[in-house]
Amino acid sequence: MNRYPMPGAAALLLLAATAHAQQQQLPQTPQPTQQQPYQQPANPYAYPQSGQSPASLYRRSALGITLGWGAPYGWGFDYAHMVSPRVDVNAGFGLGISGAKIGVGSRFYVAPEKKVSPYFGANLVLSSATNNSLDVDGDYTEYTTKSNAVLNLRSGLRWQPGRVGLLGTLGYGVRLGGDPIVYSSAYPNPTQLTRDLAQAIGPGGLELSLGMSIGLGR
Structure with a gap:
């Protein structure tokens, strides 16, 4: 028969309590946190990636x-407004060799x-x-160019690349209503030769032009 049952049990309880207290005092190892991937700040001039709407490409309105x-x-000058991601309508005015001009138009963008x-x-x-x-090689003439309408196909x-863009255009203007000269x-x-030159500088005919488009707003 064991002569020391109570002291032995007390010693075991004391050792267990001491070990538990030391475990509570040990510093906790921090758990690694999952690093969030870096996100590029939004670029207002960025072009849409695959699958995104092309509406974010062009400014809604532009001055040309x-x-x-x-x-x-x-x-x-002209003012253009995108009525859909691919189509704009525009109105403008200016001066040409054949006089003052005013009109309306539309453009369809393929991509x-x-x-x-x-x-x-x-x-x-x-x-x-x-x-x-x-006055062409001594052949002098005077003429009037009547007011007229032209349909420009372009x-x-x-x-x-961003807010400012460039447009290179090749086209032809069809006179509506006959010869205005x-x-x-x-x-x-x-x-x-003089007649041909008068026709060339008159309204209509070949177009070869360069335009600048300045996006307005966001």
Whole structure:
């Protein structure tokens, strides 16, 4: 028979309590936390990635400045508004060799999700009447260009790296209502070369122009 049952049990309880207290006092090892991946700040000029809407490519509205030969608004300005991710409507005014111009138009962008997008467009433009004169190799003539309407059919490329973009355009203007050029009775028989030059600088015909588009708003 054990002569020391109670002291032995007390010693075991004391050792267990001491071990438990030391375990509670040990510093807790911090658990590793999962690092959040770095997120690039939103770029207001960024182009949409695959699957995103092309509506984020172009500004909703833009101010255009155009120069070149045969442009619908001549050397002038236009305001464009995107009515869908691919289509804008625009209105503008300016000055050309054949007089003041004012009109409306529309453009369809083939790939608005890209920085470089082909486009097709059409403009209906009214030109004011002007009085003109020409002297070609000694053949002097005077003539009047009547007010007229021109339908401009156009195609080109739009490069849009950010808020400011460029548009290069090739097109042709179809005169509506016939030939607007009337030669003065004092010079009724200009040479064919003079007539061709008068037609070339008159409304309509070939367009080769360059425009700048400045995005408005966000």
